Structures are given as structure tokens and as C-alpha cells.
Amino acid sequence: MEKILEVNDLELSFHTFAGEVKAIRGVNFDLKKGETLAIVGESGSGKSVTTKAIMRLLPESSSEFKNGQILFNGKDLTKLSDKEMQKIRGKDISMIFQDPMTSLNPTMTIGNQIMEPILKHQKVSKTEARKVAVDLLRLVGMPKPEARIKQYPHQFSGGQRQRIVIAIALACNPQILIADEPTTALDVTIQAQILELMKDLQKKIDTSIIFITHDLGVVANVADRVAVMYGGKIVEIGTVDEIFYNPQHPYTWGLLSSMPSLDTAEAKLYAIPGTPPDLLYPPKGDAFALRSDYALKIDLEEAPPFFKVSDTHSAATWLLHPDAPEVEPPLAIVERMKKFPGSRYYEGTEGGTY
């Protein structure tokens, strides 16, 4: 499949009073046409910063690209001027934010807010733009869109507001849609509705999606591929099946073990011990080593490179090094691996790979 976005060796820091916060410490991934890539990880792992870096929405004064490229259709976004970036934002790449209660302008009608990118990026009259806005509202499941277009954000519920934000993001048929925890701030039933809507739209429109979440339960539902992020780095990336049924990085094991599921409902929920690293003083080796039961000596000294597990799957952990000792993953993970053809615990009869 054609790559639409390529992030290569991205490093980014914030300059704060306390010092340099190395928020992104070498991130690599690509996004293919029409696919949905989920980025998962605890809060503070750098998911939002990564996507805001793609949109160039970080404060210019305090953030700095230290290294790497963000290639979009061959153009390096880190090198573009403000003006060039403004032509891309909202038209080619657009974004849905976490908290719909604060992401709409309270003093502007939602109609005007939806029409803004249309009027900006397309040569259409106001009347036409309004028609498009009404259609968009209908598309995201807003009842009576003609009447509601004249209302202000406070006249809508949280779920409705997120629908409006989605309508804004879709206004110009973007090639990439970035959704930064679009359901986290909503209550559970509304969460399900918005997810349903996103899946629905995924089928209707031909857009690549980067879906950020800290909730692995959501991932299986929406994503084609998953990137697991920790301490400003991607530690494992693969297809949904590979990440769920053949995970390799101890952090991914921890994340999967702490995911509530129906059959573990009675057991005590697992929580990864410790706290994420302080990115003011990032650790030398594997950032997860200090919290990991599987850390090797080298993990404390040298950051692991990516080891290829399959063509689509790689993980940054020394455990995959040929010289590494064989370790037994947690029981729940072994159980998962038993179902995956190609994993070392596979119990099925199909061929080794699939």
C-alpha cells in the first residue's frame, strides 16, 4: 500500500524553565493510504506531542525539532513555513481533540465553525459552504442540522459537540485524520456511539486515520495497525493481531495485562508498577527497564534497537536479540500467544506464519 506519511527518527524537545524536556526521542512510523494506525501508551508517553508535531501545532517559542523528518506526500513538514503549513492544516491533515467541551469556540455559531475550513480551502460561496456544513452535520448524525447550525456550542451535549468537531475535521475531505483520544472525555455510552460513528465514517470516506488512545480495548475495534509508545519512543509496532496475540515488548505485555477483559473480570486488574520516566532526565537504556520484571543488564545501559519479528511487526527490546536469554512472558500473554500462528507458543495446527 502507498505510504502517505512517514515519520523518520523524529526527535523533539521542549525548552522549559526546568530544562530541556525530551518529549520525542526518535520516533519512526509510517501511515498507509486508507489505513487506521492506533498509537497507544500511558499518558505522558508523547502521543499528543507526536501528532501535534505532525500538525506543527506546538508552541514555536518553546518546542524544537532536534532531528528527523515528517514526510507528507514527499514534503518534509518540519521544514515548511507557517504559510505553507496553513494550507495543509484542515485541508490535507485535520485533527479531532480530546475534550469536546473546550475545543469549540464558545462565541461562534457551530455553523460558522464548520464553514471556516471550507471557505478557507475551497473556492465556494457562503451559501454553498453552508450547504456542505449541513450535509456534514447530517453525516455525523446530528438531528435537524439546518436549525442547529445557527446555535452555539453551549447548546449541545458533550457527545454532540464531539460530532461537531468531527464534522469540522472532515469538512475538506482530509487525506489524514488525527484523532487524539476522541472518546476519553466522554462517558461510556457516548464513547461507544462516537466510536461507532468513527468506524462508520472510516468505511464511508477514504481517509487515513491516526487514532490515539490509552485504552487498548478501543484499539482492537478501530485499528489496522498499532504503535505502542513509551517514554517518547515507539517500542513496538505491528498489526492489531500481532500486537494483541504476539506481543514482544515487556511494556506491551504490561499494557495488555492491565486491560480489563470479560474473562478476567473477577481477577484483580493488573497495573504496571512505577511511573513513566521523567523526560527531563530520560534514562540511558530502555526507558521501561526500571519498571520491568524482564529487564536485562544491557537494558540499563544501551537503548535497544528495533528487532524485526515479521515484515509488519517489530519491537525495540533486547529480549529479541539472538544472545538474549529466553524469558517466559506473563501467563495471560502466553495464553494469547497460543492463539497466534507464528508465535512460539502457538498450539494450533495451521502453518507457522499466516
Next chain:
Amino acid sequence: MAKYITRRVFYMFITFFLIATATFFLMKALPGSPISSASKLSPTQLAVVEAKYGLDQPIPVQYAKYMLNLAQGDLGNSFQFKNASVTDLIIDRLGPSMLLGTQGLVLGVAIGILLGMIAALRQNTIWDYGSTFVAIIGISIPSFVFATFLQYWLAVEWKIFPVGLWKDGWVSSVLPSIALAMGPLATASRFIRTEMIEVLSSDYITLAKSKGATGFEVAFKHAFRNALIPLVTVLGPLAAGLLTGSLVIEQIFAIPGIGEQFVKSIMSNDFSIIMGTTLFFSAFLIVVIFLVDVLYGIIDPRIRLSGGKD
């Protein structure tokens, strides 16, 4: 909306009634009377004059009479200005004061907003520091110091504007208006700066940027209106500050305004003018606060609805 306004107007009358009552009794509680300062009168003459003005009657009766007259727009007669009606006196003096106050407020708030916007958009640059400096000066130096400063340089030394009085038409109002504007200017620029910075870091501004809005559009289409909201709430107090500020400014420029008359009346204990002017000021402020609330609703749609049915 109509229901909301009716309710507000009703409360405005209640407020005014309470202020009138309080002012009346406060005045009565003060030692001295307009007549007592004229020590040449003999006790009998004093009694005659007191009777003439109704000052010999019990205070509740005086109060009732005063309030009845007030209801008809009659504020009584002045003691010092040959028995002229206080209402007429105030109306005569209203023009210059209103012009100064309005010009001062509009000028101050407009320039203050401009400075605040520049400071917020050019944060931590020489523009920001310059605007902060102006604001500190505006807040810490009283308006009468500016007044004398402006008067000395622009009028006495360079002779660009008249030194004082109200004889040269509009140009007479320029210096006093500028002096009055300094306070609102400082307040407005601080409010707008703080609020703009706050608003510019809010989620909906990030969303506006993510749509491809330019820096200008972000600042003026999205942020500005939201940053105005807290400023609107202090417009009432600002207007009140101008009233008291103009008392002094009118003295300095010898402008025959309501403030100048007020100060003179306090000197001579002219009870009815003090009462009348105080009540006029109160009424003015009550109306300003009401207008500010209406303005608030126009700027902020969230307020518009909570006021009642539209």
C-alpha cells in the same frame, strides 16, 4: 429577553430607592448644615430660614417630603446658587462632564485594548514590555498628576491646547479627556493582555489553528471576542472611577462640569446639591451596569440564554 429586562429595570428602581434613602440619612447624620456655616445669622433669623427650607421638621417628615419630590424628578433647591433648582443645575453642568467621561472611557478602553492585544501577541518582546510600562504608569500615577503634566507641557509650554475653561469648543475637552483616559487605558490593556494569553492557549484556538486559520484570523476572529468578556465586567467599575476622577480633573482644568459643582457644594455644605449629584451619579452607574450586562450578553452567547427566554 423582554422578561429579563423588565426584571432588571424593577431591581434598578429598588437599588436607586435604597441608595436615595441611605444618602439622605447619611447626610442628616453629618454635623453642620448649609445655614450653620453662615454664622452672621441670629438665632431667630436662623429659625426663619430653617422653617423656610423645612429643616425644622422631624427627620422622617423631611425624608418623606424628599422622596415624594424625588419621585417627580425634583431634587430640591440649592442653598448656594440663589435657590436654583438642583435638577436644572445638574442638567446645565451635565454636557461637559458627559463629554469628558465618554471620551475618556472610549479613548482609554480602545487604546488599552490595542496595547493589550499587541502585548499578548508579541509576548516577551519590547512591545510587551512597553505596553506593560504604560499600564503600570497608568495605574500607579493618579489622573490629576497627568492632568497637570499635560496642562503644563501641551498647554502652557507648547500652547497646542487651551490651559483650561470650556470656551474653545471641543479642543477644550482634549487634555482632560486624555488625563481621564489613563486609568481605563491601563486597566483595559492589562485585562486584555492576560485574557488574550489565556485564550490563545485554549483548546478551541488549537482547533482553529488546525483548520488552517492564519495568525491574524486566530487573534481577531477567534480569540478577541472571548478575551473581551472579562473586560466587559469591569467596564462598570471603570465608569465609576471616571466619575470620581472627573471631580478632580474638572477642578484642574476649571471646567464647569458636574464634578466641579459637586466639589464646591461639599465645601459649602450645600446639602441638596450633594444629595442630587450623588443620586445622579448613582442613577448613572446603575444604568451603566445594566448596559454592561446587556453588552455582556451580546458578546457572550452563553449569557444571552440564561437571562430568560429569547
